[in-house]
Amino acid sequence: MSLTPLPRASLSEGVFEQLRDRILADQMTHGETLPSERVLAEQLGVNRGAVREGLKRLQQAQLVRVRHGGATEVLDWRRSAGLELxxxxxxxxxxxxxxxxxxxxxxxxxxxxxxxxxxxxxxxxxxxxxxxxxxxxxxxxxxxxxxxxxxxxxxxxxxxxxxxxxxxxxxxxxxxxxxxxxxxxxxxxxxxxxxxxxxxxxxxxxxxxxxxxxxxxxxxxxxxxxxxxxxxxxxxxxxxxxxxx
The missing domain is CATH 1.20.120.530 (GntR ligand-binding domain-like)
Structure with a gap:
């Protein structure tokens, strides 16, 4: 998976938006496991705190869930997400x-x-x-x-x-x-x-x-x-x- 480095302003927002858009475009599919926070931070050019906050927002939007052990799994957003999307x-x-x-x-x-x-x-x-x-x-x-x-x-x-x-x-x-x-x-x-x-x-x-x-x-x-x-x-x-x- 290739991601685009983000500008320094509003880093966690950028993490959320880029991953959200890829999930909604089905470029990340149901059941797929996201890279670790460390790998995502490296690919996006941000700190791990921004990645963690972005992933938290994805979870709140019912686009991903954190499995036992800390792995982040992409959900079937058509079944899990709400009107806010x-x-x-x-x-x-x-x-x-x-x-x-x-x-x-x-x-x-x-x-x-x-x-x-x-x-x-x-x-x-x-x-x-x-x-x-x-x-x-x-x-x-x-x-x-x-x-x-x-x-x-x-x-x-x-x-x-x-x-x-x-x-x-x-x-x-x-x-x-x-x-x-x-x-x-x-x-x-x-x-x-x-x-x-x-x-x-x-x-x-x-x-x-x-x-x-x-x-x-x-x-x-x-x-x-x-x-x-x-x-x-x-x-x-x-x-x-x-x-x-």
């Missing part, structure tokens, strides 16, 4: 968009949004509905695509809060962190969804009245606008990628 999966090690991962994220978004809306409606609180109305007014008042994007994100954050579900909040946070690196790319793709405030008005009314089935249906219809646009973008990216090869 989503931002690192979206872009491949060569800098290109990982479309398979992106499609999975689109599907997660499609599944999450209706469930969040239904959960918020089941709690049917006036405070949540009032905050949703305020967030929707801010979205409607946005004067350009960048503002609409930020206000749409705020709207959904309020809806997630209204669901009072910690799992939904953590999944939403992971999706936001995943989208941020390609935020500008997604802006024109999702703008038709951001403009669909009529559906959100109906969704707000469903949440206020406690109509969970209606809230679920409306959220699904709203999110589908952006999902179709993102799928078209990914199809075009795949076609271009195949043409280049």
């Amino acid at each position: 989503l931002p690192h999966l979206l872009v491949r090690s060569d800098g290109q968009l990982h479309t398979a991962a992106a499609r999975g994220i689109v599907a997660l978004r499609q599944a999450l949004a209706p469930s969040v809306a239904a959960a918020a409606a089941r709690r049917a609180g006036g405070d949540t509905a009032d905050r949703l109305d305020e967030a929707l007014r801010a979205l409607q008042a946005a004067t350009d695509a960048a503002q609409r994007q930020e206000q749409a994100l705020r709207y959904w954050s309020v809806l997630v809060d209204g669901s009072n579900n910690l799992g939904f909040r953590l999944a939403f946070n992971a999706l936001e962190q995943t989208y941020r690196p390609i935020w500008a790319l997604l802006r024109p793709v999702l703008d038709a969804e951001f403009r669909d405030t009529a559906t959100l008005e109906a969704l707000n009314a469903a949440v206020r009245d406690g109509r969970s089935a209606d809230a679920q249906r409306l959220a699904c219809a709203h999110i589908e606008i952006g999902s179709k646009a993102m799928e078209a973008l990914l199809d075009a990216h795949d076609a271009a990628d195949q043409g280049a090869h």
Whole structure:
């Protein structure tokens, strides 16, 4: 295994990122044993403390485990890792968009949004509905695509809060962190969804009245606008990628 020496700044972060990226690219496979701390330190050009800290972060991310005797084994990250890896999966090690991962994220978004809306409606609180109305007014008042994007994100954050579900909040946070690196790319793709405030008005009314089935249906219809646009973008990216090869 050949590794690239790291600059002196943020050494443990560099250890973590380089090994993480290789594991996620399947350049280090499930069951493989990593070199010792001493060997890794020599290959990366860092001290053993930086290697130890980097390995600790890999273990916390459920990418490796330390076996009895101190050997570090690569895990099957598809079965062991959590949502916090989503931002690192979206872009491949060569800098290109990982479309398979992106499609999975689109599907997660499609599944999450209706469930969040239904959960918020089941709690049917006036405070949540009032905050949703305020967030929707801010979205409607946005004067350009960048503002609409930020206000749409705020709207959904309020809806997630209204669901009072910690799992939904953590999944939403992971999706936001995943989208941020390609935020500008997604802006024109999702703008038709951001403009669909009529559906959100109906969704707000469903949440206020406690109509969970209606809230679920409306959220699904709203999110589908952006999902179709993102799928078209990914199809075009795949076609271009195949043409280049």
